Amino acid sequence: MIDGTFSDIWQAVARAEPDRLAMATPSGHRFTYGRFAREARGLAAHFSACGLRPGDRVGIVLYNRPEFLTTLFACLALGLTPVPMNFRYRSIELAALLMDSKPRALVYAASLRNLVAEATGIARGDIHLVEVTDVWTPRAHATPWAEAIAAGGALPDRAPADGEMWIYTGGTTGQPKAVRWRVVDMFRSKLFSIYDMNGLAQPASLDEAVATALQYDHAQLVNLPLAPFMHGTAMSLAINALAVGGAVLVTSSLRFDADAAVRLALQDRATQIVVAGDAVAMPFADAAERMGVTLPLVRAIVSSGMRFSTATKRRLHRLGDLTIQDIIASSEGGGFAVTVTTGVDDLPGRARLYPDAVVLDENGRPVDDRVGARGMLARSGTIPIGYFRDEEKTAAAFPVIEGVRYVMPGDWVVVEDDRHVEFLGRGSAVINSGGEKVYPDEVEEALLAHPAVRDAVVVGVPDERFGEIVAAAVVLGETDSATGDDLAAWVGGRLAAYKKPRAVVFRTGIARGVTGKIDLARLRAELMDELNERAATSP
Known part of the structure; x- marks a missing residue:
């Protein structure tokens, strides 16, 4: 080790x-x-x-x-x-x-x-x-x-x-x-992403790691983080680049400026760009298309832990001969699985488990070799100590099963062949509608496939009959139009009927934090208020 x-x-x-x-x-x-x-x-x-x-x-x-x-x-x-x-x-x-x-x-x-x-x-x-x-x-x-x-x-x-x-x-x-x-555990947990994902052999010692960094041409890895360093992905990819003797382009701006980001990528010959899903990738693609430029030197665009739609990936692939790495990850456990696409023809791509990741069913049994099984992503080995001053949540997220300590942030997947998985969503966001589980990510992906939809977020809101119903906040393109019924029918043509949004609220934009994450509790409360107001004023 x-x-x-x-x-x-x-x-x-x-x-x-x-x-x-x-x-x-x-x-x-x-x-x-x-x-x-x-x-x-x-x-x-x-x-x-x-x-x-x-x-x-x-x-x-x-x-x-x-x-x-x-x-x-x-x-x-x-x-x-x-x-x-x-x-x-x-x-x-x-x-x-x-x-x-x-x-x-x-x-x-x-x-x-x-x-x-x-x-x-x-x-x-x-x-x-x-x-x-x-x-x-x-x-x-x-x-x-x-x-x-x-x-x-x-x-x-x-x-x-x-x-x-x-x-x-x-x-x-x-x-x-x-x-x-x-x-030291964080470093060991990142060996796959530092070395394998950059085409390098994993070192067996510190001396070998130093030798790799010195032998590696730093111009091969010029990292441009467009998400903030306080976001674990951006910080991780930056320190990973420095671990192999690469360079980091630091935007040095309090607010994200997509045009400046494109100029910096071209000016300083970025080879790897880190985004926070659609929240950063969409305006970055907008800027590149508006400026009429491509990204000939960029070899990889990386994101993790955020919604990263097929439509946005398609736009990025058209900017250059680049690979997109969309990682299922968490602050608690690092990377668990990654969807890699090398061009438009690879889309939408399939997520494949990291070498040290497993899928555990509700009884804690490994099922990553059983096609069709449903379970949670997990890792053992070099994982965090736990949460600071929160033993109860540490015990829940870092369970010991048959003597093995795992980290399980709550990501549900369905097992496919050859260690591929279909991501269903984070357990805390799962909607229970009439006894059926609905995973917001797949409904959002279906909505985003509609030509009029620019952005969409799906949550569950309380309902007397079903316990919860599927509700969606949707942003349409500036010149596009669609009704809630149109979108429900669109989703119903792609997913089971119980997954259709029963309530659609149209917005001019959806606020995201600096890391790209959405305050789901606040959004849910806002949607409930609007739906209650509709109900009160309807005939």
């Missing part, structure tokens, strides 16, 4: 090839691996001088900037626990995370100063503040980033074996929970 982790490889690459490109920004700033390591050493020395010790938490409230990855580097090497936090939260929401995780330090962007000031005021913790300058007014009682990294210093030769990284999840279905990963 490999005995190192990300920061060990980054240090080794920095020592051997300090001039190799690690990061670049649209404004032309270039960060070599030498600079990357030097700034991480300075920040680590600053944290140590402030009294931080291994195991202490460091909150990160940054959009995609080089300082985000540098903070990760410093924390992982020292054994501090980095805790990325949602920069789009309101102050009360951010304060809740601060009170839960109790960070000793917080690295944040100056443009988010008011948010941080209000949140830290509510949380009332003794938090050392490091402010990254993206506006020019210095804040009192915070250490400027340039000062924090200026002292220099050294990093331990090897990262502590028990170092952790926390990723908050669960914000669409309840209170966010911190998933605790041992960093």
Whole structure:
């Protein structure tokens, strides 16, 4: 079993090839691996001088900037626990995370100063503040980033074996929970995605991992994350790229600018683009088509954990000779299965289990070799410690079955041949209508196949007769038209009758968070209000 982790490889690459490109920004700033390591050493020395010790938490409230990855580097090497936090939260929401995780330090962007000031005021913790300058007014009682990294210093030769990284999840279905990963386990769990999915042999030791990174032409993997780093997929793919000596293009913008993203991909020769399903991929495709450009150097577009429709994938495939990797994943377990398409002719594609993933039925028995069986995705081995301070939810998501500890986030699938599966949806979103289970994803996919439908989200709403009925929020194209009956008939022609939406609410848009996720509880409440109003005013 490999005995190192990300920061060990980054240090080794920095020592051997300090001039190799690690990061670049649209404004032309270039960060070599030498600079990357030097700034991480300075920040680590600053944290140590402030009294931080291994195991202490460091909150990160940054959009995609080089300082985000540098903070990760410093924390992982020292054994501090980095805790990325949602920069789009309101102050009360951010304060809740601060009170839960109790960070000793917080690295944040100056443009988010008011948010941080209000949140830290509510949380009332003794938090050392490091402010990254993206506006020019210095804040009192915070250490400027340039000062924090200026002292220099050294990093331990090897990262502590028990170092952790926390990723908050669960914000669409309840209170966010911190998933605790041992960093060494996170690295081991990603060996397939780091190496196999990039056409490389998995290393058996840290020395082999370093040798692979040094031998790999960094220009072969130039990663452009268009989802925020606080989204596990974008952060994972960025640190994976750096683990093989690649480069990361950092957008350095508080808001997603699709036109700028296309220009950056072309300007800095991106070979891998990370999106958050349709929420990012659709405007990116819009921009490329509007600009009349293709993506000749892009070899892969990657997404995970988000709705990624066939229609959007078709548009992306037409932009270049590229592969699309649509991963079924979670913060709790990483990747479980991936749908790979290499062109329009491969669509819609079929999801195939990762080598270490299994399907367990309701009794905990493996059924991934039984075609037609229904069960939940699971993994064992290198998985997280669990949720921070939530033993009940940890026990539910990380069950021990016949002496084996699994992670099971709740994704239901039907087993197909040759380790392929059909994804049905996350268990918490399943609609129980008259005793029949309806999985929103398949209804959404059917709606999106309608030529007039631009976007759609399906939820269950209460019903006296059926317990729940299928309801859909639908966005039509600007010049398109369709009625609720039209769409119900369309879905009924493709799926069982009980899966047809019994209520359709038309909207001009569907709000998604910065990670691409939808607040399903809020959307369900809004649909219920509108349907109740309809019922009250109907004859």
